[in-house]
Amino acid sequence: MSGPSAPSVPPVPPYGPYREDCPWCGSRRLRARPGGDGPRQGAPHRSALVRCHDCRHVFRNPPLTPGPERPVVRAGVRLKHGRAARAMVRRCPEPESWLDVGTGDADFPLTARTYFPYTSFDGLDPTPRVLRARAVERVEEAFVGRLTDHHIAVRLRERYDVVSLFQYLERVADPRAELRGALRVLRPGGHLLVDVPDPRRLSPVHPVGLSAELVAQGCTVLTGTRGHRVIARKDASAP
Ligand SMILES: [Zn+2]
Known part of the structure; x- marks a missing residue:
C-alpha cells in the first residue's frame, strides 16, 4: 500500500x-x-x-x-477542584464511595484523592474517556453513559456517599432530570456537590432554581446562596 x-x-x-x-x-x-x-x-x-x-x-x-476541554478552560480547574474538595472535607470527612459525574479524564478525582486518601472514586462520563481514566487508575470503576440512562440508574442506585457534578448541569439537555438522577445514586444522608457557573441562579427569589429543586427533592442545602458551589445533603426521608 x-x-x-x-x-x-x-x-x-x-x-x-x-x-x-x-x-x-x-x-x-x-x-x-x-x-x-x-x-x-x-x-x-x-x-x-x-x-x-x-x-x-x-x-x-x-x-x-463532550470532548477535551479547551486549554483556557482547563487552566483554573485544578485550583477550583482543590477548593471544592476542601469544602467537602469539612462536611463529610470520610466518605467511602464517591461518584464524579461528567468526569472526563477524571481530573477531579485525581485532585480530590489528596484530601480523601481512603475514598473510592468512580467516574461517569458520556464519553469513553472515563475508561482511559480507569486504565491509568484515576478512578476505580468507570461508567460510560448518563445519570438518566436506565441501566446506570438501576446499577448505581443509592450507592454513593458523595456525588459531584462539575460544570455539568449547564452542558446537558435536561439538567433537572440529571439532577434527580444524581440524587438517586446517592445514599440517604449522602452529600451532593454541584459546581455552578453563576451563583445568582441560586437566589431564593427564583423558586425554580437549583436550591429550590434540591429542597423539593428532599435535600438540605448546606451552602449559602453566594458561592459557585452548592453542597446539599440528601435527607433520610427523601424519595
Ligand atoms: Zn429557565
Missing part, C-alpha cells in the same frame, strides 16, 4: 444544536450573560454562556458536545 490511504473520518461538530428555550424551565427569554458575547445563532464557531431571564439557569448555547 502506498500513500495516505486511511479512510477519512468526518470531524465531530464541536457544538450541539442551538437552543431556543431554557433547558431548566422551558422559558424562551434567554439573554447573553453580562460580559459574555451572547447567543450567536448561526455562528458555528462560538458557544456562549447565556442566562435564562426567568429562572437564571446559566448554560452554554449551543451546548458543547
